[in-house]
Amino acid sequence: MRIFVVLAASLFFAQAAFAEPVGSPIPVGIAVGQTTNVALFGEEQVNGAKVAEKMINEKGGVNGTPIKLVFQDTGGDEAGAINAFQNLISRDKVVAIIGPTLSQQAFAANPIANQAKVPVVGPSNTAKGVAQIGEYVSRISAPMTLVAPNALKRALAINPNVKNVAVVYAQDDAFNVSETGIFQEAIKDQGLNIALIQKTSVKDTDFTTQVTAILGANVDMVVMSCLAADGGNMVKQLRQFGYEGLIVGGNGFNSPNMYPVCGKECTGVIVAQAYSPKADNAENNAFVPVFKEMFKKDPAQFSAQAYTSVKVVVEALSEVEKNSGKKVAEMDTAELRTALNAAIISSSYDTPLGEIVLDADGEITQKTFYVSQIKIADDGKTGAMELLP
Ligand code: MET
Structure with missing residues (x-):
């Protein structure tokens, strides 16, 4: 009888423990740009990840073991990312x-994690070839291959008379070089003429030369x-110098943190997105x-994607426990x-971005x-991203 009571009591407490995670937390690294010009995105990513940590731990973490996010600021460059990755891999384990x-x-940084056999989940990398960096990446x-042509089609629905297009891209950034290639192909596919191409730098603040050209x-469209x-600064200068045509932006424009940079001149800019808070x-x-x-x-795309990344890691940790019969700890x-x-x-995952599938390549x-x-x-x-029908 006594044994029965003890058993029943421990079963009861095991159930209760499920809602209140116990044990040493499982460390998950978050290496995003919390400083420099990239902080405009990094801040949104940190917020999304924190929401995931809270919601996941409130539901019992990984089968009763909580997770703990370990934040390492990468800054905006390659050296910062490499340093953050090394700390997370070797020091924070x-x-x-x-x-x-x-x-x-x-x-620059993913090959280091790949070599060390540490899984990397990219929360915002949209250039071609990122998932293919290695087995652990x-x-x-979603790469812009799918997202960018959508934005162009909607722009043409607003002004079907567009013929001549100017293309602008930051030449010192891998994603923007990749994205402009996709945009330029899509522009030609729509039968439009690329009248000129202007190169910028992510460090530029004065765009007089490009705007004048x-x-x-x-x-009719930039x-x-x-x-x-x-x-954001270039959009502002384009409008202040008198450009009145359509402006289409890529993934770099998909952040409400751009609003205070270009102010009212941002109104009307068309942006392709992989997430809507209205989904x-x-x-x-x-x-x-x-x-x-x-x-x-409302959460922005980069927040929803960071949340999704944490969720993917946690669901996969649960899967590991299921398959191995061992606790992660x-x-x-x-x-x-x-x-x-x-x-x-x-694997496939239900996420705020809808159902997503990661293939054997991690794409x-x-x-x-x-x-x-x-x-x-x-x-x-302040402002809003208003969905186009
Ligand atoms: N999509 C970008 C990249 O892949 C990052 C966030 S928005 C500029 O570099």
Whole structure:
């Protein structure tokens, strides 16, 4: 009888423990740009990851073991990303790394994690070839191949008379070089003429030369592949110098943190997106209210993607426990990292981005994309991405 009571009591407590995670937390690395011009994106990524950590641990973490995010700022360059990766791999012994923010950084830092057999989940890398860096590299950010042509089609729906297009891209950034290639192909596929191409740098703040050239070319549309700070400033200067045609931006423009950079001149800019806070799926309906409660605003794409990355790692950790019959905490770090990578790839996940599939290469397939137009409020600093039908 006594044994029965003890058994029943421990079963009861085991159930209760499920809601309140116990044991040493599982360290998951977050290596994004929290400083420099890249912080405009990094801040959104940190917020999304924190929401994931809170929601996941409130639900019992990984079968009762909590997770702990270990943040390492990468800054905006390759050296910063390499340094952050090395700290997370060797010092913090994370099970996986979510990061870095830029593809430019991924091409430098991911090979280090790959060599060390540490899974990397790219939360925002959209250049061609990132998932293919190595066996241990995957991403949940769809490459612009799928996203960019959508934006052009919607722009043409707004002005079907567009003929001549100017293309702008930041030549010192891998993702923007990749993205402009995709945009330029899509522009030609639409039967439009590329009247001129202007190169910029992500470090530029003065775009007089490029803006003057564009105004001289008499184009009806400018298609830009830049990051948020440089791109925001260039949009502002284009409008201030009198350009009145359409502006289409790529992934670098997909951040509300760009609004205060270009102010009211951002209104009307068309942006392709891999996420909408309005998406009506169970995962997004759970994510958005918690995010709003924590940060008093709608989640942006980079937040939703960071949230998704953490969720992918946690679901894969659960899968590892299921397949191995062992608790993650009992596994050797190297053994766990390898098993985790195998569980991350070749799987599908329900996420705020909709259902996503990661193939054997770690490349993402995503079904739903959006195109929005920026509308800046009267204060000139806040605004919204209004979905185009
Ligand atoms: N998509 C970018 C890249 O792959 C990063 C975030 S937006 C500039 O570098």
